Amino acid sequence: MIIHITCPKGISDVLAREVADLGLPVKSVLPAGVVTEGTLDDCIRCNLWLRTAHRVLLRLHSFTADTPQQMYEGATTIPWEDWIARDGYLSVISSISTPSIDNTQFANVRCKDAIVDRLRAVHGIRPDSGPRTDRAVVFLYWHGANVSIAIDTSGASLSDRGYRLQGGKAPLRETLAAAMLLSTTWLPGQAVVNPMGGSGTLAIEAALMEQNIAPGTLRSNFGFMHVLPYQPETYKRLRSEALAQRRPSTAQIVCTDHDRRMIDAARENARRAGVDTSIRFGVCDFQKTPVPPPPGIVIINPEYGLRLGDITALRETYRSIGDFMKQQCRGYTGYVFTGNMDLTKEVGLRASRRIPFWNADVECRLLQFELYEGSRK
Numbered sequence: 001m002i003i004h005i006t007c008p009k010g011i012s013d014v015l016a017r018e019v020a021d022l023g024l025p026v027k028s029v030l031p032a033g034v035v036t037e038g039t040l041d042d043c044i045r046c047n048l049w050l051r052t053a054h055r056v057l058l059r060l061h062s063f064t065a066d067t068p069q070q071m072y073e074g075a076t077t078i079p080w081e082d083w084i085a086r087d088g089y090l091s092v093i094s095s096i097s098t099p100s101i102d103n104t105q106f107a108n109v110r111c112k113d114a115i116v117d118r119l120r121a122v123h124g125i126r127p128d129s130g131p132r133t134d135r136a137v138v139f140l141y142w143h144g145a146n147v148s149i150a151i152d153t154s155g156a157s158l159s160d161r162g163y164r165l166q167g168g169k170a171p172l173r174e175t176l177a178a179a180m181l182l183s184t185t186w187l188p189g190q191a192v193v194n195p196m197g198g199s200g201t202l203a204i205e206a207a208l209m210e211q212n213i214a215p216g217t218l219r220s221n222f223g224f225m226h227v228l229p230y231q232p233e234t235y236k237r238l239r240s241e242a243l244a245q246r247r248p249s250t251a252q253i254v255c256t257d258h259d260r261r262m263i264d265a266a267r268e269n270a271r272r273a274g275v276d277t278s279i280r281f282g283v284c285d286f287q288k289t290p291v292p293p294p295p296g297i298v299i300i301n302p303e304y305g306l307r308l309g310d311i312t313a314l315r316e317t318y319r320s321i322g323d324f325m326k327q328q329c330r331g332y333t334g335y336v337f338t339g340n341m342d343l344t345k346e347v348g349l350r351a352s353r354r355i356p357f358w359n360a361d362v363e364c365r366l367l368q369f370e371l372y373e374g375s376r377k
Contacts, residue, residue: 002059003043004141004150006033007052010358011179015052018182022049040229041238043153047224048216048242051178051205054157057139057150064145067100068110071140071147075114083151083227084115084136086123091133093152094140101142111140111149136226155223162218163273164199171198172301174215176359177205180366183355184297185333188212191252191296193329195286200266200279202299203255207275210251214242218273249278252292256282287324294331294373304339304362311343318346325349325371334369341365 003024007015009032016029019036022045028035036042046056061078065071084090092108092115101107115138116126137152159175172180181202186192192206208215216222217239224230257263260283270276282290291298300321305311318336325334326349338344339362344351353368 001037001039002027002062003036003038003046004033004057004059004148005036005046005050005053006055006057008032008054008173008175008179008358010356011052011176014179014182015050018050018052019046022046040153040224040227041234043224044222044235044238047154047158047222048214048238050158051209051215052175052182053154054159054175055139055152055154056158058153059148059150062146062148065142065147066145068107071107071142072110072114074147075111075149076118078115078118078149080115080118081122083229084119084127085226085228086119086125086127088127088226089132089135090115090127090129090138091131091135092129092138092140093133094142096140096142098142098144107140107142111138133223134221135223137223151223151227153222153224153227155221155226158216160219161215161273163204164201164269165272172201172359174201174205176357177201178209178215180299180335180337180357181206181209183366184299184335184368186297189250191254191292191294191332193254193289193291193296193298193332194300195256195289195298195324196300196302197255197257197266197281198262198301200255200263200269200281202301203253203266203279204270204273204275206251206253207249207270207278208273210253211249211275211278212245212247213274214245217242249275252296253279254282254290254292255279256284256286256289258283258285287320287328289324289328291328291332297333297335298325298329298371299335299337301337302343304364305343314340314343315346318343319348322347322349325369329371331373332371334371336367336369337364338367339364 024036063074092112120126139150139152141148349369351367355366357364
């Protein structure tokens, strides 16, 4: 069956590598997702292991529709009795951009009507429905005349790992932090230094990778658990296999921030993720962050000056970032993640790579700097 895995815009190449590493074929790479194929068991593995995915959608049917009635009729041809329990609960979420619909909720309701009407015809009763995404979730994709209807095997977005209950004023999303780390030169076993660490998302994601912890093992509920083909024994086996692949930490991961409240939040988030003993937290100015011996990466996510901070003060901050990297991080590879390219000129280092990302609706770059020990030969 076709599996469509969604992700934030701009990181689908990273997701494609993850999918391939799971042994699944990459059929196509989209601007915000990857298409592969497999079984419900493969969806379970994707939900357990993928670090940059948002949703794992198991496609049930694709067709064309120009009107809500045509979409309804197409949806009723799906054998929902094989997927949704007659006494269960379902919700419909969607991505819609079609001329005949100006109210997304109306399309969701018509899709839900098709499902429950079919189940009522088969069983004589219908399941409950509503907005909750902690039970069976159906995903309706309707762009132009193209319609795809899928089981959302994730339920809640996979970016919601469950560990970050406390965040800063502009926290990185877990999937974006993972994609940033997977785009660097860092390898497990090497140091990670994260000044301006905020609520700790980058450091925690690095610790999860360092110990080969499948992020989905932090969660207790997925959409696939609420469809009829689900076999609890299969999930228990796949989860146990994932847990057995955890390895001890050998890298030094450092996370600092000048705000003690942020470090307290980061430490608590790391505790919930089970990696608090693997991260060295500290409260200090970023320039006083302890730097272990190389090799490793230093990765900093300063304010952009778009929504937060003052541009004049930030110019000095970016200059200080360059000084910190040049003077204290020799032998490392340096990274600055920002949505303000003008400010990067203040760093005073020439970027060897400029990797594009999107942070919500802000176009950003992850700049890579080679911080040579001694003089460059």
